[in-house]
Amino acid sequence: MSSPPPLPFYPLYTDHFAQAGNRAAYYTSMRQHHGDLAPVEIVPGIQGWLVVSYAAAQDVLLDQDRFKKDPTGWASGLPVGHQVLGMLGPRPNPLFTDGDRHARYRQVVSDTFAGVEPHHLRDTTRVVADHLIDQFAGNGTCDLISQFARPLPSYLFNRLFGQPDEKAPRLVSALAGLMEGVDQAAAATAEFEHYMADLLADKAAHPGPDMATAMMQHPAQLNQLELLHHIVLTVAAGQEPTTNAIGNGLLEYLTDDVLYTKVVNGTLDVGPVIERVLATRPPMANYGQHFARGPMMFHGRQLKPDVPVLVSFEAVAQDPSVLGTGAHMAWSQGPHSCPATSMATTITTIALTQLIHRLPDLHLGIPANEVRNRPGPYHHALEALPAAFTPVTAATRSEPPWPSNPYTTAPPTDQGREAAPEPSGWQSWLPAACPAGRTAV
16 A cells, blocks of 8 residues: 555544555655654544654653653543543553552552463463364364464463453453444443453452452552452453464464574474564554643644553554664553563463464465454454364363462362462462462561
8 A cells, every 4th residue: 555645633443544554554654744743533533643753652651751641631521431431541550540659550560460470371371272272173274363362361361360261251352342442342341341340259259379369469458449440451451462462473474484484493483473573563553642741842743731642562663763673662661661571472472382383284264465454543453364274183181280370270180189288477379289489478
């Protein structure tokens, strides 16, 4: 697609903008006609600015004196329940707060993620991946989005939050609706928060070795509303971006011969795939909302207070000043950067590696130019990714999860040993049968 003509507002929510062949052309037009910040329409009727240069993005993300994250002032002028508030409305969690309040909230999230032992995360991700692959491995065809990339983080985070697998599908439709940002957003927000309220009620009555209980028992002593929105943030950040990272990674792997060779040369190293995705197809393409604290001239634009300023993590990596250097902002920067980069990378790495290992001749089931993205203002997400492969009928070893998995709610059934008593003065997210991973109170 050639660069579109200058527009008064570039609509981020349309199907035309969403498609891979058009996105770069839109960003190019924004730079050519508007400079570092372009006027955009986030959802119908809601305008803001989109940062499309690397330097301007850093200036927004790192300057807390001139920019804030709290959207309360802007949101107060919108009708209650407006569709845009599902992703940009005020919430008592670290994504939408500043200063000491943000520091308190972020500590809860950081400590909760830090409590997840890396080897347990790898094992649990592998178990979930194998379970999903087993469902279609004998068919010879599948949709890698609906049958793998989308359900994997749902099932994984259900387990990490101490919930049974049968509740995972509720997350899929709700979070997908939130990301679309248009008609489905209000209903999706209600369904998502209803799910989370059920989770909180369950964990209040039945605390356990899981992330939800860890947040509830954190020394910051979050109230019920804060707890709800911290879990909302954690699960949402774990679901949709992870789905997109896996899906976009698979598309890169299946359509780039050089990248494919790097992965299957005997090492099964998917690192190059993930780095490519972060730089060219970041899971959250246009987000990182900020608001000017007061009227200001910024990179040639007059900004008014309480008007959304989104950062295009996708566009800034294509900025000619950094193009080809590998620089990207997929994890954001500054005080609000992603607190779980290692966890996200581990999940994506294990998911890709396990799929490629199990289905070594995996290939696209349709021409590459027929692969389509889902529309939505915030993400770079595939609608579907049909694939084909030689059917594999041999079952996996079907071993139970390693008994030290910290988020297995059911006790081990066949380990043949008694649970060791919990040492006095120590706390752990692990079953008592495993002595590793304990941390001093």
